[in-house]
Amino acid sequence: xxxxxxxxxxxxxxxxxxxxxxxxxxxxxxxxxxxxxxxxxxxxxxxxxxxxxxxxxxxxxxxxxxxxxxxxxxxxxxxxxxxxxxxxxxxxxxxxxxxxxxxxxxxxxxxxxxx
Amino acid sequence: xxxxxxxxxxxxxxxxxxxxxxxxxxxxxxxxxxxxxxxxxxxxxxxxxxxxxxxxxxxxxxxxxxxxxxxxxxxxxxxxxxxxxxxxxxxxxxxxxxxxxxxxxxxxxxxxx
Numbered sequence: 001x002x003x004x005x006x007x008x009x010x011x012x013x014x015x016x017x018x019x020x021x022x023x024x025x026x027x028x029x030x031x032x033x034x035x036x037x038x039x040x041x042x043x044x045x046x047x048x049x050x051x052x053x054x055x056x057x058x059x060x061x062x063x064x065x066x067x068x069x070x071x072x073x074x075x076x077x078x079x080x081x082x083x084x085x086x087x088x089x090x091x092x093x094x095x096x097x098x099x100x101x102x103x104x105x106x107x108x109x110x111x112x113x114x115x
Numbered sequence: 116x117x118x119x120x121x122x123x124x125x126x127x128x129x130x131x132x133x134x135x136x137x138x139x140x141x142x143x144x145x146x147x148x149x150x151x152x153x154x155x156x157x158x159x160x161x162x163x164x165x166x167x168x169x170x171x172x173x174x175x176x177x178x179x180x181x182x183x184x185x186x187x188x189x190x191x192x193x194x195x196x197x198x199x200x201x202x203x204x205x206x207x208x209x210x211x212x213x214x215x216x217x218x219x220x221x222x223x224x225x226x227x228x
Contacts (some may be wrong), residue, residue, distance in 0.1 A: 032215070034216055034217075041222070041224075043119075043121075043205050043207070043222045045219070046216055048195055064121050089157060101165070103160070105157040106157055107155075107156055108155070
């Protein structure tokens, strides 16, 4: 069945360094790719998203790239800060207009930023 | 102050007991969702509702039931048939179900006594 693979499962970086998290999806009908940040004991919060007609999107220190041909997308965080430490989830989504509702989440990446 | 609220924050279930988790949103969203999150894992869809008085099973619906009598509310009942209910339960909503952004509540942690 459809799935989303997310790597790495754990990532440790020094404050100020960059962090990159990668996801690969299998459903070619996916057309919306959000990224969520989840802090301990809280619900996930959307941090950035990208649609299938766009190759790259940036919001301050966060950027997402999408390669539809290869079916993978990545989250890039520059100048990391200790408050960036959290679990990050990617997701691949399509609505019923392209064949039935489906959002599939990756397993998550636990990011540690060391001060 | 708009958003999604879930209650309670922690819930304890005794064996054989049904428990209900509350989810309310005042965002005027049509679609609502329930996910289960186990430690170190991603989110798995239990049920979703595209519109009032309609809901669909997700990937792991067995042992759960829902209702959608009002647009703002989508309660989840964990029945005694769910043999491994200990998990973190997340409710979400979106404007519609056409792959739009889902906004999550703070979650309810369910523990079995």
